[in-house]
Amino acid sequence: AQKITQTQPGMFVQEKEAVTLDCTYDTSDQSYGLFWYKQPSSGEMIFLIYQGSYDEQNATEGRYSLNFQKARKSANLVISASQLGDSAMYFCALTKPSGSARQLTFGSGTQLTVLP
Amino acid sequence: GAGVSQSPRYKVAKRGQDVALRCDPISGHVSLFWYQQALGQGPEFLTYFQNEAQLDKSGLPSDRFFAERPEGSVSTLKIQRTQQEDSAVYLCASSLGPGNYEQYFGPGTRLTVT
Secondary structure, three states: EEEOOOOOOEEEEEOOOOOEEEEEEEEOOOOEEEEEEOOOOOOOOEEEEEEEOOOOOOOEOOOOOEEEEEEOOOEEEOOOOOOOOHHHHEEEEEEEOOOOOOOOEEEEHHHEEEOO | OOOEEOOOOEEEEEEEEEEHHHHOOOOOOOOEEEEEEEEOOEEEEEEEHHHHHEEEEOOOOOEEEEEEOOOOOOOEEOOOOOOOOHOOEEEEEOOOOOOOOOOOOOEEEEEEOO
16 A cells, blocks of 8 residues: 655745755555646645656756655655745655556645745 | 637536546647546546547546546536546547647546535
């Protein structure tokens, strides 16, 4: 069975600072994919970043980077230079196998609030 | 628009009523997913279609839940004899195909059963 754990129900960060959102996962598969989604109050899930289990380099997308530590089974999201518009719920998700569109297993999310 | 659309955006049903939730995926997207998101929780997988074929329905919570995608595009999630525990946001997502990992989500339908 696959499982995602997000241990931070809520996080606060000052505008323009960096913040790390934690995610650990559990899977018996060798091949899998990890995702981060943003869900603002409007409700739509917005794809942020993807990391395949065989990718050797950490994924980056603009201000988002994924700190992938395979041995520790962690996939933390780093947001640099936080903006007020980053305030939202953030979900880490896991799928199998790597690169294939299959169901996502989501964590319980972290509510990020960016302070002015 | 070019994104995934869902209708209705909000639905209030009395306990015992049947409801039908519609999802219009992005044109040309082969894969379609339904998820259920309870308040304060992450989405949970319900079912997956590849074209018109329902390849995985392991997440459907009971036989009151039924999904179809008869022509491989629009999908409908039907809930019969709704119960209060069915109250949630129902999210639809689509992707180009099995080899494409990015899923594009619709805005969801918020179902409230009274």
